[in-house]
Amino acid sequence: MTDELRDRYDVVVIGGGAAGLNGALMLGRARRSVAVIDAGEPRNAPADGVHGLLGREGVPPGELLATGRDEVRGYGGHVVTGRVAKAYRRDESFVVALDDGREVAAKRLLVAAGIVDRLPDIPGLAERWGKDVMHCPYCHGWEHRDQAIGVIGTGPMAVHQALLFRQWTADLVFFTHTAPELTADEREKFAARGIRVEEGPIAAVEADGARMADGRLVPREAFAIATRMEARAGFLADLGLEVADHPSGAGTHVPADAFGKTAVPGVWAAGNVTDLMAQVGPAAVAGAMAGALINADLTEEETAAAVALHRLGK
Missing domain, CATH: 3.50.50.60 (FAD/NAD(P)-binding domain)
Structure with a gap:
């Protein structure tokens, strides 16, 4: 992974698994500036292969993620090694603070940090x-x-x-x-x-x-x-977004709608952090959907701003 991290992006993705990388891929292809921050602790690291994923059946988890990182970089995205300590609002932006002191601002956040299995x-x-x-x-x-x-x-x-x-x-x-x-x-x-x-x-x-x-x-x-599955999302507390018990009783998750939109405007969630049962394929699809909707949300905001300026004759 590259350690390059600029001061500001359109979107910061927290978590570099299937959901986070596919969300970043969609955003990069939409010509958005995007950074993926990943702590390097994928849930499926102990497994020999990813199964049930059409076209990639049995691929080692590390190989799949390495390919995904390269694809994100191919569209100008940055993939950064780091652990997020907290996220908060500053004026009109979100600020993501890493535990090594680095900070990065973004217009939108995609939370895809996954879960921890408690044995x-x-x-x-x-x-x-x-x-x-x-x-x-x-x-x-x-x-x-x-x-x-x-x-x-x-x-x-x-x-x-x-x-x-x-x-x-x-x-x-x-x-x-x-x-x-x-x-x-x-x-x-x-x-x-x-x-x-x-x-x-x-x-x-x-x-x-x-x-x-x-x-x-x-x-x-x-x-x-059946492990107890706990969302990696404590860093969202300063945004007023806290984990909740999953309806299944299987653990905790970040509540979000069917498209990944959370209760905090500007923050989306995708993958196991919100859907405890999602396998790699559905997690990737959820990330892609969230990425597309984040781009649509930014487009609406930018269009409204452009219309306001147009009406002023600028």
């Missing part, structure tokens, strides 16, 4: 995250098809996740761990689909399976878990 404190789990501990069947289910999979229950999405993973394997165990008590209806569904239930907490995830709190080892080759 439960189970020894051995984090070390295997993104390899044989996964969260999304559409992202990783094929790679673990027909394996002995264990779904670790931690929250409201666990039962739904288990029923989905049944499509990829017949050897499935649901560990209740800290999930809400299973209802009679849920237990009936599991029984009908041949999903075994293991009651009680997991003490550790080991190479051969799950070590239960009572000492038993339940052999498993891979695990699935």
